[in-house]
Amino acid sequence: MADAHRHSRGSGHTRAPEPPSTPPLLPGLDQEQLQVLRLVGREWGRVAGDPAVWRRALPVNPDLGRFPAPAEILPSRFERLVRVSALSGQPPMEITEGTEVPPTRLGRVGYRVRRVILGAALKSTAIAYERMRKLVALPVLSADALSSVAYGPEAMLTVLVLAGVVGLGYSLPIAVAIVFLMLVVGLSYRQTIRAYPHGGGSYIVASANLGRVPGLIAAAGLMTDYILTVAVSISAGVAAITSAVPALTGATVPIGVGVIAVLLAGNLRGIRQAGVLFAAPTYFFVIAMFALIAAGLVDAAGRGFQPVPAPPVTLVEGVTVLLLMRAFSSGATAMTGIEAISNAVPAFRPVEWRNARTTLTWMIAILVALFAGMVAVIHLSGVVPSTQETLLSQLAHRSFGSGWMYVFVQAATAAVLLLAANTAYNDFPRVLSLLARDDHAPRSFLRLGDRLAFSNGIILLSVSAALVYVAFDGKTDSLIPLYAVGVFLAFTLSQTGMVVHWWRLRNRDWRKRLAFNATGALLSGIVFVTAGITKFTSGAWVAILIVGVFVLVTLRIRRHYDTVGRALRLHSHAIELPMHTIPAHYGSCEPASSVRRGAPESPAQWAARENEETPEEIHHLSVVPIGTMDLASMRALAYAASLQQPVLALHVSTSEDEAARFRDYWVLWGDHLPLEVVVSPYRAVVAPLVNYIEALHEQRPGLTVTVILPEIVAVHWWHRLLHSRLAARLRRALRPLPKIVVTTVPFHV
Template sequence: MGEERDDADRDKPTTSLSPSAEFPPLSAQDVEALRRFGEQWQVEAPVRALPVDPELPPSGPSAAHIRRPNERFRPDQPGELTATPAAEWPDTRLGRLTVRVRRVLLGPPLTTKAVLRERLRKLVALPVLSSDLLSSVAYGPEALLTVLVLAGSAALGLSLPMAAVLVVLMLAVGASYRQTVRAYPHGAGSYLVASDSIGPRAGVTAAVGLILDYVLTVAVSVSAGIAAITSAMPALAPLTVPLSLLIVAVLLTGNLRGIRAAGNIFAAPTYLFLGAIGATIVVGLAQAGARGFTVVQPPHVPPTEALGVLLVARAFASGATSMTGIEAVSNAVPALRPTEWRNARTVLTWMVSFLVLLFAGLILLIYLNGLVPRPGETMLSQLAHHTFPHGPWYVIIQATTALILLLAANTAYNGLPRLLFYMARDAYVPRRFLQMGDRLALTNGLVALSVAAAVILIVSRGRTQALIPLYAVGVFLAFTLSQIGMVNHWRRHRKPGWRRSAAINTVGATLSAIVLVSAAVTKFIAGAWVVVIAVPALVFLCIRIRRHYDRVRQALSLRPDEGEKELTQELVPQQVRHLLVVPVARFDEASLRALAYVVSLGKPSLAIHVSPEDQEADRLRDEWTAWGDHIRLETVVSPHREILEPLTQYIAQLHDRSPDVTLTVVIPEVFADTLWQKILHAPIEKRLRKALRRIPGVVVTSMPIHLRKA
């Protein structure tokens, strides 16, 4: 990513998600440094002569015995074993129960090779990636009209020209993202485009905008879906928040089953919604045509605000929420079947076409029928009542609307974990977002999204209108940076037709910037200030995370600076000097096992005893003499009966006295089988281990002592 990428970053695979992304290959320079270090190693024969065969040969007389299902490892070639499902099965009762529950909820684990089979065909990718975009027509037109009606019912006539401008914006941004998909076929969308063509910080800013958008997508979609349900069944209104959290839990479980399974589960509601809204528009236009497209006068609504530029800009920004989700395809290109970019462009074209038809059709019908926003019932519910006053169609439309709104969040569940994956690969978010779960899902990203959305739903009490002001700023920030990045991309590469492409992206960037500024300014007091503050704060946090990982990478680099002779010596075994240290509280089997272990290693050893009083220290020294005084014992008397800190400080001073000596502290630790047994033992070992890990040059290990079963 720009000037901040190092050699290892450039070697990272960029074509698709991979479980190996957490362990990128070494650069050529690192491999050369590794070779130099290896040439300095001197390993004696006894070290390579092992007392146990690491290839785990079969225990029976036949080699075929190891391939039985109950065997845990299968030999594939010399030096390589493959873990069978039995090797992944926990030994503890609680662990086995946890695995069984996970299997019931999520299904059996998938092998890494199955990642190719998990890709989506176009007919499944369309509902998976477009549910957010298409469902937004259920609240986008209403959001626009809710602001316009503040100037009175006479101002509703502006909805048609404003809708026309929004359609132009949809087409411009859609065309821009078609070019983004072709130019950047590896996914990551706005993040990768802005990073590559503007700079790393612009990329992080675009990514933060998308992160906020994805979280709000889940919150808004779920709250709007619950609103559609409570419009038809008002008795459920007091249960808005619990029902919202239940839906988030269902979405999380469905997506943890894997992208293909989630697509199969959530595909049907999207197509049902398209059919229901399409039928409403066709029938509604036919009814309007039968009366000569005469406009029904809306009921009189007195103005509460003056019609001015700020109100129109606020209404335009609210209506632009219908475009959220249009970037989802560019983030998920690797999730489609080959040829990925071509299929992604096709899906994007379908999405934008449906969006324009549904949005324009609904705005036109609402205008022709003279409908106005009113509390307690959504405008889509009013339109369905007006279009289908009799029969089951109203219930069908409300049911499909509720379903698509509830499942529209699935777009965010597909997009955010992937975005976090790419950001984690570039070290801007924690590395744990690179990890894949049993079903090849990016589990940590899914869980993080669910938790964040649940918090927002609780704070907002599930009210859609409270969330809409937060919605447009983040996504149009990403849109704007992405389109500016594409303009720079075409100017830099100057491929045939680049001027036309740059012009399309310039239009998209300009219109997106207008919406961004309008949303940030006009909705600032209504709640957009939260996003305006959150974006730079999160960008700052991402940069700090990157700096930390850069420090870690530099500290662990195989190519130290010229002056770091000490580090080079630590990487050569014959240059490492040892001192084994055993804290001894009392003479018992645990202490004797730890002492026997350290003496067997044949390295210098020291025992330390911290005593609360002189008499106890004298008694242990007498016992030490009776044992045979096989290794040096040092006692420390602690007059105030503090054990942990004096022991830690003593070991720290040993290190300060000889920083070139590696101190290995072996801690005897009693291992209890159950939770109630663990409560009976003081956690001094864990506290000591935690304290010693702060000291450089100190290795902490434990000697577990397992209790004999009665």
């Protein structure tokens, strides 16, 4: 909590924006708006009365302490959620962002089921971003890329086998081309990490350098990639299980949907394992793959590295350029997840960008070794794709029989693929939150759920992935055509954005860096076009259609938010002012600074205090939560002041910089009403707001606290989905407390 009324007497200037990893919630005001705010403040000064009278009239002390700074929040060993102290030394709270026990019997049953699955609602908690060392970051961030070795080579051979033995002979040249592409794209992303040390995902890079629409196209590619990462990883993981246990083959779809449900519940709980436990499946997979490659090479060495003749296969089509291009684009899906490290640069220990680049180099080296080694062993062993058993399972059976080593290979493969699916649950909601921050997605995707995870984004990812998985019957080879389009679309736009970045910057060695990124953009673009053309009828059209619809919808959402923003802009002629000031006798009340919190009251005392029968027995305090200084907020402040009762404005900030910026705006307006700023160490708004109001209630239980909220009311119902239901969430959260009233001041757009 910020100290009460510590207003910095500035000129109302805006401060530098925070890094993309922590998007600010307070919109900045331009020079025109700042001038209007100053004029509006003068009008308020004529009618609102002496600000000192409003402050003396407060029946509570608004200074309730502060939340701990983010640096003081330390995670436990196995969780990402940590307990933090509440305001005024209160015990940990149990009311979360709008969750309460429903009044109906069926609702109570559903509530209890939810609590069993998701765990108890968390309130006095915060997200702690654990800094990872390289040995932990490598498996955690590389799971998606390294696990693609389990299906990338097989996807390539599944296309080549259509041309029979002759087609399979092209596997080595195509693999060499894919390895070259891996090296080029890997070096390109090393440049991205250096240029964007706060995380340079495709959406951020493309938006910053190419513009809004290319940025949205890159985001669409990323979103498609993450959805298909879940579907493809789970389908490949289930294939590894059914290869080891053929009796489960008929249950492929139910098993996959069940796994998605488990991932959904686990991520909604907001709990993730510590880095060491998270790293184990990836390291086991790498060990298993190197053991499999070594065993295959030793076996081939015994026969002078002569390839075993492939079994007879049915010739479906001849070797054509189109077929080779399809095989190349399918095999290139082994590169998925390469950009994960560039997205997560702030998660590394200092020096962040240098450690991230080193980790990326390790990942590319391992990926190249595994992919090249696997293709070589498959070529030497003469195995071909089969609908009954994966290539990895065939190789493991050939090298290790059906013993414990075969079980280890299959278990490690299934584990890392499921882990790779879980990686998308970290990135998909994050990209959605960035889109919501930029008004290209509903702002509900900025909100943290009961367990302080981006619940709405997690649910959307799970539903989308499950629908895709069921629609394609959980078959990896059917999902691969959709996969390559989104992956390489994002790669292409990200690398093209970096070309523009270096061209504009032109610092030391900019030509060399531009050349790396230009080569990566060119090759990624070739793969994208190849996949789009050659796999169009096989399902790539679905991915292209999704990208187009996504861009259209996000632009429409942005247009609506822009319309609302124009309607909310300050206009001196449209400002509502209170007609009366606070009565003079309030100035003789006990000063707020002398108010002390009393002992907590029992429910019986609460009931007794709610027995006021005359208006004179009711003592008021109006609390007005203010997000920004706009027309809706001014209307709510005017409404509260017109009641001629004590008023306290409340602002929740996610950082000290944002809090200082809001204080500058408030001072520029004239500081006419008492203001308290709560600096929250986590990006939730409702939880600290409820915490503060509870603390005020505990300080003076006899007060009737009226929470007055500005509310945007849209004309069309589909536009209402784009706006916060803050009033309803606050009502549910505060309903257990007596003498708390929540009301709204509507602003129609």
